[in-house]
Amino acid sequence: MGFNFRGLAFKQSLMILAAITIVFGMIFGIMSYKTQEMLNRMTVENGEETSRANVNYIDKLFNAGKVVGEDLATKISEHSMSKEELDDFLLQSLFNARSLIPQVVAVVVAYEPGMGPENTEGEYMRLARFDHVDTKLVSGANYQDKEWYYSVRDGKTSRWQEPFIGEFVPEPIAVYTVPLFKKDKNGEDMLIGVLAVDMSIEFLKDEVGSIPVSNSGFALITTTKNVAVAYPKSLAEGKRNRDIIVREKRGQKQVEFDRKGRDSSGLFIGTVAGGEESAIYYTTIHSTNWTFMVVWPIQKYLEDQSLMRQLFLILSLGGYGIILVIILLISFRVAKPLKDLAIAARKLGRGNFDVAIPKITGHDEVAEFAWAFSNMLTELKDNIEKQKDMKRIERELDLARNIQLSMLPGEEREENSDDDRHELAPFLLPAKEVGGDFYDFFKIDNDHLCVVIGDVSGKGVAAALFMMVARIILRTMTKNLKSISEAFNKTNYALAKRNRLNMFVTVWAGIIDLRTGHIDFASAGHNPPVLRHKDGTAEFIPSKSSVVMAAMEDTIYKQQSYDLQPGDTLFLYTDGVTEATNSNNVLFGDNRLLEIIRKGGEQSPADTCALVKKEIDNFVQDVPQFDDITMLAVKFNGIDEPVWERYEKTIDVSDNGKSHALKTFVEDILTPMDGAKKMQMQDAWERYEKIVDVIPENQDILTAFVEGILAPMEGSMKSQMQINIAIDEIYSNIVKFSGATEVTLIVEIRKATLSARLTFIDNGKPYDPIKQADPDITLPAEEREVGGLGIFIVKKTMDSVCYRRNGDKNELAITKTL
Amino acid sequence: MQINKTNDNDKLTIALEGRLDTLTAPQLDAEIQGKLDGVKSLVFDFKKLDYISSAGLRILLMAQKIMNKQGSMVVKNASSAIKEIFEVTGFCDILTIE
Numbered sequence: 081m082g083f084n085f086r087g088l089a090f091k092q093s094l095m096i097l098a099a100i101t102i103v104f105g106m107i108f109g110i111m112s113y114k115t116q117e118m119l120n121r122m123t124v125e126n127g128e129e130t131s132r133a134n135v136n137y138i139d140k141l142f143n144a145g146k147v148v149g150e151d152l153a154t155k156i157s158e159h160s161m162s163k164e165e166l167d168d169f170l171l172q173s174l175f176n177a178r179s180l181i182p183q184v185v186a187v188v189v190a191y192e193p194g195m196g197p198e199n200t201e202g203e204y205m206r207l208a209r210f211d212h213v214d215t216k217l218v219s220g221a222n223y224q225d226k227e228w229y230y231s232v233r234d235g236k237t238s239r240w241q242e243p244f245i246g247e248f249v250p251e252p253i254a255v256y257t258v259p260l261f262k263k264d265k266n267g268e269d270m271l272i273g274v275l276a277v278d279m280s281i282e283f284l285k286d287e288v289g290s291i292p293v294s295n296s297g298f299a300l301i302t303t304t305k306n307v308a309v310a311y312p313k314s315l316a317e318g319k320r321n322r323d324i325i326v327r328e329k330r331g332q333k334q335v336e337f338d339r340k341g342r343d344s345s346g347l348f349i350g351t352v353a354g355g356e357e358s359a360i361y362y363t364t365i366h367s368t369n370w371t372f373m374v375v376w377p378i379q380k381y382l383e384d385q386s387l388m389r390q391l392f393l394i395l396s397l398g399g400y401g402i403i404l405v406i407i408l409l410i411s412f413r414v415a416k417p418l419k420d421l422a423i424a425a426r427k428l429g430r431g432n433f434d435v436a437i438p439k440i441t442g443h444d445e446v447a448e449f450a451w452a453f454s455n456m457l458t459e460l461k462d463n464i465e466k467q468k469d470m471k472r473i474e475r476e477l478d479l480a481r482n483i484q485l486s487m488l489p490g491e492e493r494e495e496n497s498d499d500d501r502h503e504l505a506p507f508l509l510p511a512k513e514v515g516g517d518f519y520d521f522f523k524i525d526n527d528h529l530c531v532v533i534g535d536v537s538g539k540g541v542a543a544a545l546f547m548m549v550a551r552i553i554l555r556t557m558t559k560n561l562k563s564i565s566e567a568f569n570k571t572n573y574a575l576a577k578r579n580r581l582n583m584f585v586t587v588w589a590g591i592i593d594l595r596t597g598h599i600d601f602a603s604a605g606h607n608p609p610v611l612r613h614k615d616g617t618a619e620f621i622p623s624k625s626s627v628v629m630a631a632m633e634d635t636i637y638k639q640q641s642y643d644l645q646p647g648d649t650l651f652l653y654t655d656g657v658t659e660a661t662n663s664n665n666v667l668f669g670d671n672r673l674l675e676i677i678r679k680g681g682e683q684s685p686a687d688t689c690a691l692v693k694k695e696i697d698n699f700v701q702d703v704p705q706f707d708d709i710t711m712l713a714v715k716f717n718g719i720d721e722p723v724w725e726r727y728e729k730t731i732d733v734s735d736n737g738k739s740h741a742l743k744t745f746v747e748d749i750l751t752p753m754d755g756a757k758k759m760q761m762q763d764a765w766e767r768y769e770k771i772v773d774v775i776p777e778n779q780d781i782l783t784a785f786v787e788g789i790l791a792p793m794e795g796s797m798k799s800q801m802q803i804n805i806a807i808d809e810i811y812s813n814i815v816k817f818s819g820a821t822e823v824t825l826i827v828e829i830r831k832a833t834l835s836a837r838l839t840f841i842d843n844g845k846p847y848d849p850i851k852q853a854d855p856d857i858t859l860p861a862e863e864r865e866v867g868g869l870g871i872f873i874v875k876k877t878m879d880s881v882c883y884r885r886n887g888d889k890n891e892l893a894i895t896k897t898l
Numbered sequence: 899m900q901i902n903k904t905n906d907n908d909k910l911t912i913a914l915e916g917r918l919d920t921l922t923a924p925q926l927d928a929e930i931q932g933k934l935d936g937v938k939s940l941v942f943d944f945k946k947l948d949y950i951s952s953a954g955l956r957i958l959l960m961a962q963k964i965m966n967k968q969g970s971m972v973v974k975n976a977s978s979a980i981k982e983i984f985e986v987t988g989f990c991d992i993l994t995i996e
Contacts, residue, residue, distance in 0.1 A: 776920065776921060777921070779919075779920060779921055780921065797979070798978075798979045798982075801948065801949040801979050802979070804917070804919075804949060805919070805949055805950075805951045805983070808919040808920050808921075808951040808952075808953070809920075809951055809952055811920075812920035812951075812953065815920075857987055857988025857989075857991075858988060858991065860992060861959060861962045861963055861966060861992040862963055862966070864959055864992065869952040869955060869956075869987055870951065870952035870953075872952075872986075872987065873951070873952055873983060873986060873987060876986040876987075877982075877983075877986065
């Protein structure tokens with residue numbers, strides 16, 4: 081099983097990982113920011129801590145220097161001194177100042193030209209200086225263009241000058257300069273000179289160099305003009321003050337750091353004297369407006385930060401990995417069984433119901449699903465088995481129904497019961513389930529037609545089988561006994577004798593004498609048929625019903641009778657008609673049936689049945705048919721004209737010896753008519769008909785057809801053989817010469833006289849075989865022809881052969897006594 | 899119809915079983931037509947033949963004509979019914995019936 085990149089596990093893992101990544105990213109970002117902020121704060125705090133004491137100390141010193149300067153200036157302005165007095169004052173002042181601030185190395189006074197003591201002409205400058213050994217007084221000159229002088233003279237305000245190495249003080253000094261004023265005549269302040277206090281800043285270097293700064297850092301002091309004045313010695317090697325420039329990193333560029341426009345203290349990233357990148361804390365020395373800086377090489381500074389980051393990253397990655405593993409485990413725990421189930425489902429889809437459902441333990445959703453799936457499989461299997469069974473049963477029931485229906489006669493032609501004296505039509509519409517309805521009709525003899533309708537109790541195969549048995553027994557019994565009540569008695573006995581399932585059947589049957597319309601009938605618990613008279617009235621035939629058939633062995637059925645008038649229609653039906661139910665549970669009922677038949681009864685039997693069916697459909701609407709609907713309508717036409725039977729015989733009048741044949745022929749025909757009516761009935765000709773297409777092979781069909789009819793008469797083998805030869809000869813002639821497409825063979829037999837009459841009717845061209853000259857049968861073999869020999873044989877072996885052209889048909893009749 | 903032929907040197911026996919009629923006659927025709935070369939003695943055994951129609955007679959006549967030229971032909975064991983046909987049609991005069 082490869083890893084499925086579109087699988088649930090992968091997608092789920094991916095999504096969770098993405099979410100976790102975002103969360104981690106955010107945490108990392110916030111942490112970084114916070115760390116940075118914290119570090120900055122810590123750095124600033126560190127810087128403040130480092131600088132506070134120093135800045136305070138420096139401030140104190142310079143403030144003191146300032147106070148000294150202001151104080152001296154006030155004194156000089158207030159007292160007009162001589163040169164001597166000024167020198168003393170300067171010496172005294174230096175001494176006083178140094179006792180207070182040892183860093184003061186000189187006190188200077190410089191006057192505007194002509195403004196000096198004792199109104200000296202031109203410049204006057206005096207300087208009291210301490211040269212680390214003792215104190216000296218020096219005069220100076222050419223100071224007018226010195227910055228420390230003109231900046232104060234022009235600005236008229238006190239200020240700290242940028243440190244410089246003095247002319248008289250050969251070391252770096254910070255100079256506090258104060259303007260000296262004197263009231264003029266108008267009482268306004270007039271500048272007369274500048275007082276300066278020089279402070280050595282050498283000490284700053286020592287001070288700054290000795291400040292301990294954590295993380296390889298160092299301290300630095302720059303002036304207002306960003307000139308470094310104090311820094312560790314290590315930084316100074318090989319460099320001059322002006323090289324020690326602090327630059328700030330602005331993006332990719334380095335610009336000279338300028339405190340203007342910034343807070344009085346803060347943090348920035350930059351370099352010192354082109355050294356390595358550093359984090360730099362700065363704060364203002366307020367007294368001089370200088371800047372105190374604490375510098376940490378960034379490497380060191382960032383180390384802390386990156387250490388934090390690394391730690392966090394390692395922790396994150398570790399957590400990430402663990403979460404990933406857990407997710408994958410969970411996903412596979414979920415996906416693996418799902419995948420197994422999917423494989424099982426696919427197999428199941430292909431019809432493999434024996435597929436093993438993966439066993440999944442636990443109580444989670446997947447286990448529940450597997451359990452449901454397995455349940456589904458079992459139920460599906462059962463269902464399909466059931467359906468298969470149902471299908472099989474349904475198929476077999478269909479087959480049973482088809483057999484059942486195909487055994488019922490469809491039309492009168494099939495039964496050879498059609499004649500002009502009556503019309504008959506059956507109708508059977510089976511319900512979905514095989515039912516037990518049946519009808520039957522057949523002729524007992526030429527003049528007696530039996531009609532039957534019945535309904536076996538129950539439904540299904542049992543009812544169908546029972547119905548077939550009942551119908552066959554009743555038919556056989558009726559044909560043999562020729563009495564409807566006798567047939568009922570015998571049939572009932574036969575059915576009741578072995579009726580372990582206690583089934584029963586209702587039957588109504590009657591035998592109609594087609595000559596008179598007289599009907600003998602009996603009823604075994606069946607609805608009486610409807611009788612429609614020619615005048616349009618309809619009624620149920622007066623019929624007394626006895627008990628249903630197959631109920632009791634020794635039931636005696638009463639024969640009843642009725643005389644049908646020409647034009648009367650007898651309508652037989654089962655309860656499927658009268659008990660058809662509509663959606664309101666109303667039955668179709670007797671009255672509705674009577675009414676329909678009254679109205680539409682003058683139609684043909686087939687139309688009457690169709691009409692009743694249509695009315696039932698209208699009545700029930702879309703309620704499904706529950707029971708078989710079975711009907712049989714028979715209309716008695718009566719005898720409008722007598723039915724003539726036609727017999728023909730051709731005799732050779734030239735031969736006197738054969739003239740008796742004509743007499744016999746006529747006698748044979750007329751004799752049965754002299755006998756009793758019953759005799760005539762029994763002796764009547766039975767008529768069979770077969771229609772075949774004209775192809776040679778159908779000769780076998782005709783031969784078999786005739787043999788089937790003649791065999792029960794038990795005539796001689798020879799006669800049978802001769803008839804077969806005759807069929808062969810006549811049919812092969814028709815095949816060869818007539819050009820006919822269809823041959824109808826009518827076989828009529830009369831058992832009483834063992835007579836058979838075969839009539840061949842074909843639609844070929846006119847051809848009278850009898851007119852053919854007989855072949856000369858005396859010639860030697862070499863001169864013989866076979867033509868005409870066939871018909872010759874027929875003529876010789878049959879009792880009679882006659883031909884007539886009837887319309888567009890040839891009719892050839894042969895008779896033979898078996 | 900079944901046709902059983904037995905060859906014994908120049909003697910050929912054809913035993914027929916069933917019906918020799920319009921439908922079956924062509925079978926016998928095929929068995930005889932052009933296959934009688936060298937046959938001196940032809941015997942038809944009709945013991946199991948049910949009946950014969952004019953189509954069958956035609957074959958017999960044809961065979962008889964051939965055998966008249968190259969030997970002899972005999973019809974054996976014909977039933978009375980078949981014999982009657984031979985009689986009716988005058989075939990008893992041309993065939994040798996035993």
